[in-house]
Amino acid sequence: MTLLALAVAGRGVVDADEPVLHADDEGLLRGRAAFETMRVYGGRAFRLDDHLDRLAASAERIGLADVDRDALRALADEALGAAAADEAVLRLLWTAGRAGSAPVGLALVSAIGEDWDAVRERGVRLVSLLGVKADAPWLLGGVKSTSYAVNMAAEAEARRRGADDAVFVDADGVVLEGPVTNVWWRRGDTLFTPSLELGVLAGVTRATLLDAAPALGYRVEEGTFRLADMAGADEALTSSSVREVLPVVELDAAPVADGRPGRAARDLQAALRAAAGPHGRVR
């Protein structure tokens, strides 16, 4: 994803190519930084306040100094103004800084790296990979920290196996989430998604879809479910801020239902774009 604009707390917009962190920043040395990634529609970040809430919660769990929400909101505005892009990705970063010093806040605006609408048309193929049910506090379940090397390695493993993405399943076969997505599936008019009690990330898109589902005629069950439930569903899908709603057409090399994108994926994608306002609806 090409970096379009960069703003640094206390400094404002700087050249996107300028180095802005110290080499001994704890975020870099140990992955002790919280981050958020959100979608920009019509030049505005979607559900920025929800992302700031989650960033603040992540920072607290990692033991970072309190997030300065007002400063980061202003920083996001500055970066978005400098990028002047209607459709983009906004990242907020709150790193520990170097030992004994103040945290560093960054706002990065990037171009959307991939044509996700084209991916949406054909659907994605998932493979299940062993993941950890992060239900002990030190496992940092539900925390969005920059220690994402495991998630990126899982994506790479999925591609190595000829799929597009992974879904983590714990040692007991319980479905968790994807490396950067929440997962869902449908039977009849009921949508199923793993409970936050399993330590999965409380996706902002997940929350948007939970809100939208009843008006679309779907009831939702959050709980502890096995991979076989997902594999035998009428359809499956993933949700995330950048990729939005993606239909899952294959799981572990077998088609999900008829192997074609399903109606709930289409309905929920439309509802997400409607929630994003007039700019979300254009495409």
Ligand SMILES: Cc1ncc(COP(=O)(O)O)c(C=O)c1O
């Ligand atoms: C592990 C994980 N689960 C779920 C999500 C989806 O969250 P959101 O809808 O807030 O983008 C993400 C987003 O990056 C993630 O990293």
